[in-house]
Amino acid sequence: MDVVVVGGGIVGVSSAYYLAERGADVTLLEKASLGSGSTDRAAGGIRAQFSTTVSIELSKRSIEVWERFEEDFHTDIEYRRPGYMYVARTGSTADRLREAIPFQNDHGVESEFLSPEEAVEYVPGLRTDSYVGTAYCPTDGFADPHLGLQGFSRAATGVGAEIRTGVEVTDLEAEDGGVSVGTTDGTYDPEYVVVAAGSWSPKVAGMAGVDLPVSPRRRQAMVVDPESPVPESNPLVTDLDAGCYFRPERDGKALVGGHFDEADPEQDPDRYRTSTDLDWTVEAIEEVSGVADYFGPASEIVRGWAGLYAVTPDHHPIIEESRPGLVVATGFSGHGFMQSPATGQVVAELVLDGEARTVDVSALRADRFERGEALSETYFSA
Ligand SMILES: Cc1cc2nc3c(=O)[nH]c(=O)nc-3n(C[C@H](O)[C@H](O)[C@H](O)COP(=O)(O)OP(=O)(O)OC[C@H]3O[C@@H](n4cnc5c(N)ncnc54)[C@H](O)[C@@H]3O)c2cc1C
Incomplete structure (x- = not known):
């Protein structure tokens, strides 16, 4: 064929x-x-x-x-599995997370609902006062x-x-x-x-x-050297209400991303801006510093970029x-x-x-x- x-x-x-x-x-x-x-x-x-x-x-x-990529494809993809955590600021977001957990468990996904106080065990810098609940799955992670x-x-x-x-x-x-x-x-x-x-x-x-029905939408991300290092064991944390996420990069750094603008115009994939916007950078840092206390005023931007989500x-x-x-x-x-x-x-x-x-x-x-x-x-x- x-x-x-x-x-x-x-x-x-x-x-x-x-x-x-x-x-x-x-x-x-x-x-x-x-x-x-x-x-x-x-x-x-x-x-x-x-x-x-x-x-x-x-x-x-x-x-x-x-999981088997290194053995089967002879390539170390730097796969790490500290989990994913979704954090909810409002009762309605927390309810949506809580409701999804039995469904996920029935499908063999080991997620659980944690209080902000319980979540600190995994995200030591979490600003618990801002949150009403979290969903955590220890087998999620990231790779290169x-x-x-x-x-x-x-x-x-x-x-x-x-x-x-x-x-x-x-x-x-x-x-x-x-x-x-x-x-x-x-x-x-x-x-x-x-x-x-x-x-x-x-x-x-x-x-x-x-x-x-596929439309390219621009999304930005950056590597930040935070004021205090993000532990390697920190999960990828997504704040659904704020629209931001971060995960540990190498050497205590963090990869930070998110989308904050109501406007989300369709992009021409051959002609969109591939570097980050200054106002996005400022807002992203502000938002993640509201999630966890790693991102104090002495945090530094290492590099940033923009890419496309192909969205249906x-x-x-x-x-x-x-x-x-x-x-x-x-x-x-x-x-x-x-x-x-x-x-x-x-x-x-x-x-x-x-x-x-x-x-x-x-x-x-x-x-x-x-x-x-x-x-x-x-x-x-x-
Ligand atoms: C900031 C950001 C963060 C993301 N984070 C994650 C994440 O954490 N986890 C995750 O799973 N995904 C993430 N994604 C999404 C992920 O990048 C995409 O879903 C994935 O890369 C799509 O792969 P693809 O092969 O479909 O498309 P692409 O990687 O875009 O590849 C399409 C290729 O087609 C080629 N092409 C186009 N037209 C032609 C043509 N006419 N002839 C020949 N070649 C052509 C292009 O040059 C391109 O290389 C993220 C994306 C962005 C922008």
Whole structure:
């Protein structure tokens, strides 16, 4: 089976690996360099704390791969698992977190509801007076997205995939008679094409007349050297009411992110501002200093950047065979790194078996919005 994968982000390289590992003849086309889209701009968070079955399952099956990544892919992705903690300032946010926990536990996710006083055991700097409750899952964590990308791409070439960078897909046709992929360096006529082009997916799928409700939204992050070090054992902490998060980086530093502006305009993925805004930096520091006491006035900004979330109306991805021969895996919002291993497996199954077995992704079809079957998630990505 000849397959062309469009996009050399984490979703594309994972899909290329699982397809080639199962014997497909895979060519991955990336218009720039591997990871140059959103993947190299991700915070690396890996969690199973969600409130929909399909998100939990995509994460759980992915975590099984991340856990064994070093042995299986011979790449140390610096996977650390101090957990994820969601902190709630209001009773209604706390209620939403509390209500999701039995559902998560039923799905094998070891989350628990903790009082702010109990949460201090894990987040020593937590400003307990600001919070009414927290949700904590000790098996969540984070890893380095670029190392994950490298591991998958090396493994993909190791099982025969061809990875071509600097080759842009400029034309795509998928009719019942077959698939044709026009590029800046020749034309391909594979049996299948996989559109894994992140924020560019609507443009790429649109070439074949497939309309994807995916919209690029800008998100900023930075590394901070805080006044007092963030312990390595500190979980990734997300304040759902303030819209910010932080996690330990190396040497006591912190990776800080969040979104505070009501306005969240759609971006042109080829022309958005990739550095941080000064007012965002000030607000982000203010917000995280309200979460935990590590971020006093002597904190220093080490570096910052902006990237894109490829967002769908319900913040869940679209994974489907949109047309015979055209599979789409996109719109992962803030979850595309963590869920990429299971997504790659599912993509390989859609192409080679005609249906997904690893995770039931029928809830992720693009027409769910027209059918009034959009999903609903409690645990937002800030
Ligand atoms: C600040 C920030 C923090 C984040 N934190 C997390 C996190 O903690 N955990 C998590 O799981 N996710 C996180 N994410 C989200 C994560 O980065 C994305 O979900 C993930 O990288 C999506 O991967 P992808 O392969 O779908 O897309 P991308 O990485 O964007 O890759 C798409 C690729 O397609 C290529 N392409 C586009 N058009 C063409 C074409 N015509 N021809 C050939 N190639 C083309 C692009 O050049 C690009 O390399 C974060 C994102 C941001 C911005």
